[in-house]
Structures are given as C-alpha cells and as structure tokens.
Amino acid sequence: MVDGSTGRGPGFRATMKDVAALARVSLKTVSRVINDEPTVNPELADRVRRAASQLHYQPNFGASALRRRDGRSSTIAVLLEDLSNPFSATIYRAVEEMAIARGVSVLGGSFDEDPQREHEITASMSRHRVDGVIIAPASRDHQYLRQEQMAGVPFVFVDRPPHLLDADTVLSDSRAGAARAVAHLISLGHRRIAFLGDLDTIYTAQERFQGYRDAHVAAGVPVRESDVARNLRTIDAAYVVVGRLLDAPVPPTAIFAGQNLSTIGAVRAIRERGLQRRVALVGFDDFLLADLLEPGVTVVAQNPVAMGREAAALLFARIDGDDSPSKKKIVETTFITRGSGEIPVDDRDNRL
Amino acid sequence: MVDGSTGRGPGFRATMKDVAALARVSLKTVSRVINDEPTVNPELADRVRRAASQLHYQPNFGASALRRRDGRSSTIAVLLEDLSNPFSATIYRAVEEMAIARGVSVLGGSFDEDPQREHEITASMSRHRVDGVIIAPASRDHQYLRQEQMAGVPFVFVDRPPHLLDADTVLSDSRAGAARAVAHLISLGHRRIAFLGDLDTIYTAQERFQGYRDAHVAAGVPVRESDVARNLRTIDAAYVVVGRLLDAPVPPTAIFAGQNLSTIGAVRAIRERGLQRRVALVGFDDFLLADLLEPGVTVVAQNPVAMGREAAALLFARIDGDDSPSKKKIVETTFITRGSGEIPVDDRDNRL
DNA sequence: CTGAAAGCGCTTACAG
DNA sequence: CTGAAAGCGCTTACAG
16 A cells, blocks of 8 residues: 555545554554654654655644544634624734644634624534634623533633623723723813714623713713714714714714724714814724824724733633633723814804 | 433533433434434434433534545635735635535634745644635745645635646736726826835736836836835835835826735825825725725725635535636726826926 | 444553 | 554444
C-alpha cells in the first residue's frame, strides 16, 4: 500500500498508519512525534517527520478529539448579532487574534435578532463539540444552554447578559454612557431630546433608555413619551421616524440615537432638511467617517476590541480549567465631541 | 448507568449508546432515527426520539464524519483578507446565509495580507477536515493547496484568482471598472489624475492600475509616474500621500483611489485643505456614508453580496459532486456618481 | 424492519 | 524509549 512516493491519486489522504509504515515505526510512535511528546529517539522522530512531510500528513483533529481525554475540538464559536455590522465584526476579529495564538479555530455565526436562529446555531455548535462559546444572544431566556454548560462547555456573554443562566459576561457601560450624553445635551439647554431605541427586547436598548431617563430625572426635565421612538433597527426606520419628528409642529431640538445605524438614519433626515446646524445629535457607538461629516457626529464610543479581548480571555481561562464563580466585566465607553452634539438650543425652538 | 432521569451531574453528555439503552433498542436503530432513515417502525422511532430529547442528545458530528463514507464534517472555511473590513464581512455574511440553509457551519479566518498566516490557517482548516474552502489569498503561489484539492477538498477563489492552481474563481471586474472611472475624470478635462494603489502584490491593485492606464492610453493622455502611489494599505497612509501630492507645486487635479480605505484617507487630506470642491475624487469600492459627505463621493461599487453568493453556490455544487472544469465568474461593478467625481478641471489648475 | 460485529483515525492504558 | 491492544462515538456492511 505504501509505495514511498508522494502522489497517490485523487482522494488520497495520509493517515498516521501510512506515516508509520513509511517511517517503519509503530502508529504510537508517530502519535508521540505529532504530539511533541519528548520521549522519542531523535533519529526515529526525524524519520517520522520526514515521512509525514513526504505524505503531506495532516493530523485529523476530529479523530484525535474523539479519543482524547479532554475531547477538545480546538474550535470555539463566536455568535453575534450580525458579523457584517462593524461592532460585531470588530469583536469577532479581536477574538480571532487570541484564538489563532492558541491554535484554535473560530466558527462564526450571526443571529440577526432571531431567537429561533439562535437555537439552531447553538445546537449546531453543540454537535460540533466546540470547546467554548462567546455569545451575544438574541433570545431572552438562556436556560436552554444549561445542558451544554453542564457538559463542560463554557459560555461568555458579550454585549448582553445571560438571563436565567450563570455565565461570564462582558458588557459596555450603556446606561452611564447614555446618561452622560443626554446630560450633555441638557446642559446645552435642550429640553426636548428625542430618543431613538433599538428593539425593546434588546438589553442594551433598555439600558440606553434608562440612561436617557436617568439624565432627565437628575436634571428635573420631564421625558415626553412622544419624543421616544423604539424598535428602530435600520437606517431607514430611523430616517423615517426622525423625519416625522422634525416635521412636527413643535419638533425636538436634539436627538439621542441608541445605536450606529439609527444615528446614520438621523443624520440623513436632519441633513435633508438642512437642520444640521440647528438640531443637536449624539449617537451611541462610534462609526467610521463620523468625524468627516459636517458637523462631525458626537458619539458615545464603545470599545469592541477590548470587549472581544476580554471575552476571549475569560473563555480561554475557563477552557484551561478556571472554575471560579462567574465574572462580570464592564468596559467603559468614551464620550467623543465632534460638533453635532455641541449645538446649543436655539431659543426660538425651545417652546414647550 | 442509565437511570431514566435527565440530570447526570457535571460533565455528562449522552451518546447514542445512552439513548439506545433508554429507548430499549439497539445502537443502530438510534442511528437510523437520527439520520432520518425511513425504514424504522414508527413506534420505535418515537421511543428513540423521546429518549434522545430526554437526554438532550446531540449527535457528535466529528465521530459521525470519521466513520462516514463521504467523511463530511458539515463545515466550510471562509478565509478572507480581514473580516472586520466591510467588503470581507459582507462576503462572509452572504456565504453564511447559504451555508446555514444547508446545515453547514462556517470557520472564518483573516489573513491580513500575510502569506505566512495564510499557510497556517489553511493547514489548520485541513486538520479540521473542512468540506470546502472559499479563499481570498494573501500569497501569490497556491500550489501548496494542490494536496488538499487532490484529497477532495474544493476551493473557490474570491476577489483574487489562483496562481499555479486550477480552481473556481469569482472576481469583480476591477480593470473595466477602474477604466470607466478614470475615463470619466478625463472626460471632465482632468489630465493629472493621481492613482492610489494597494500593495503591488495584490491582484486587484494591479488590475485597477491597469484600468487606470487603459483609460489614459485610450484618451492619449500620458501617465505621470509621480502621480502614481502604490502600496497604500491604510487610511493614514493614503492621507499622508495625498497630502503630499496636494501640497506639491503643481498638484494633480483629480484622484482615483484604489480601495475604500485609501478613498477615506484621500477625503481627509482633501477636506483638511478645503479642496473638496476643487479636486475631483473617485474611489473603488463603495462605503457607508459616502453619500452623506459633502460632496458625496463618486465610486465604482462592487457587489460583495453577489460575490459571496456566487462563491458559495460554486462551492456547494463541488461539494455535491460537480466535477466539471473550473469556472470563472465575473461580477460587474456599478459606477455611482455623487458629486466628488463630477468636479471639472479648473483651468487655472491645468498647468502641465 | 432490526441488530451484532467491524472499523473510521486517533489516544489511552498498559506491557515490555 | 517503543509498541500491541482496546476504545472514543459513530456508520458501514452484513445477517437475520
């Protein structure tokens, strides 16, 4: 079967057995060399390495994991809202960097705020026997992950906390960040500040609204329900709602947008009406080119690189055996003023 | 061993054997039910399903692949330049959608233009025995993938073609798209059009430069080497180079930027000098907010969704057994005028 | 329609 | 330091 040559025709893939035969050693010796066990005669090891290289041998992770004590697949899952959104993509990349340094591969998944899809993808990850999962859940009840956790798979929640499940968590300080931004607008005289919120089911949308309220309460400014828009997911949805608000008889004088897409929708609606120097705007989550718009867009910037790194560090610590109580990390936000948020109220507009 | 209850203490994970014992059938019958083989007594099948559900059984893909004839891991790899770049991320998402519809999971990887990293990641994918690979290579010689191909793993090249390897390919029509954009600038009277190119080693950078040259040749306008900048990877690099060009005694009157980051760098440098209504700019590859800048940025838009879908379709066809000769698909670009590219030459500037 | 035996490519546990 | 046997969780190939 072993002919000593390299070409074996289509479909051929060398196994340890083939390497062993070519190197004239036992299977077990090949296994020792491949796994860098030290107790191998250098000459034999060399023969094995040459044979492996000649046959283009690549060990089979799946087979190895099957028999291994720890059952490690050398794979983790990173399951986020939408990998094509810059926030998710940046977290993914930060995790990828730490994974690659450990020789671990990353299975990526996007939930698109669909709990059903979350259930399907996590089940699939279970069938792949991933070594751990970093997840920004779309669902609100995470008890179903309990079984997987009990089977020894660590979970780290990122951007959104677990519900009815105990697990490590990495969050932005959404509430404080939002409160600071809104307090800034209030300090410039604004009393009618519109709120653009994402889906009500999303933790961060709730937190950012709480921050918006906190700032109002602290300043003794009432929140007007008609200035609060929720369940805005897309640029277009925010664009339409902001247009409607601005066209009202007594429009808000400032806007606080709860995420990057709604900020962009707000910019479009404001610009279309030529109000970019009249209506103040602050967005949550930074975005590329925010500084090149006119005026530059003031934002509460998150730190997705730090979030991804932190989540990966927690996950790998668990994979390495850390069984301490679950941890919760808060990543600070940064308030970046660029102009759009520094427009004071125009007294002509402040009719309440 | 089987106690009929659900809780088994930490570390427990049900196997087919456990399910078989609980359902009082043989292992093989469980296997038949899990794999939806039709020849199972409905009553037995029901017992198996109930037992599987009670034990939270999830089949082990790795073990199944090991014994299976086809050896399928239900995993593909999508290896691109940088998953946090919108172009790569959009391709990734398009592939993910098609993969999820087939119950296939996606291992993602970013090469960052590092051939060494490409070698490591592709080797890792081989060890995971992925069923197929979609790749935008960083290296220039792809013979090393021959072994993997011969072992039956299909490769689809996206954005960049294979060198010294025969494989399916999906490309943008970079050369024609670039030529059209530059011809547009020439038609507006520009004779000094700077070119901002990515790394010379990158196929698309070469093609876009060829398109830039084609348009010059067709119009009988000479290309000035001093207007050609290469190996620009980042926003900052483009920003610095464009600044230098604009500050020269006789600056170019227009700029053609070869990718989205260099376009953004060019915008920064132009704006900083207040030249956004004087210097024309066209970019290759569209980007979010290009229409909200002032003036809006004219671009040659690619279609990464179509590219990802096409690549996935080709890959899954191969996985399903298509062994026809390799295919090459060209995805058209779209020229989108928004203002920055429609600035005619100012006669005062056209000193040659 | 159902099941007992063998084997996928590896590692474990053991013997020499 | 080296190797033969058993077994990980499944599917295949076969017998009933």
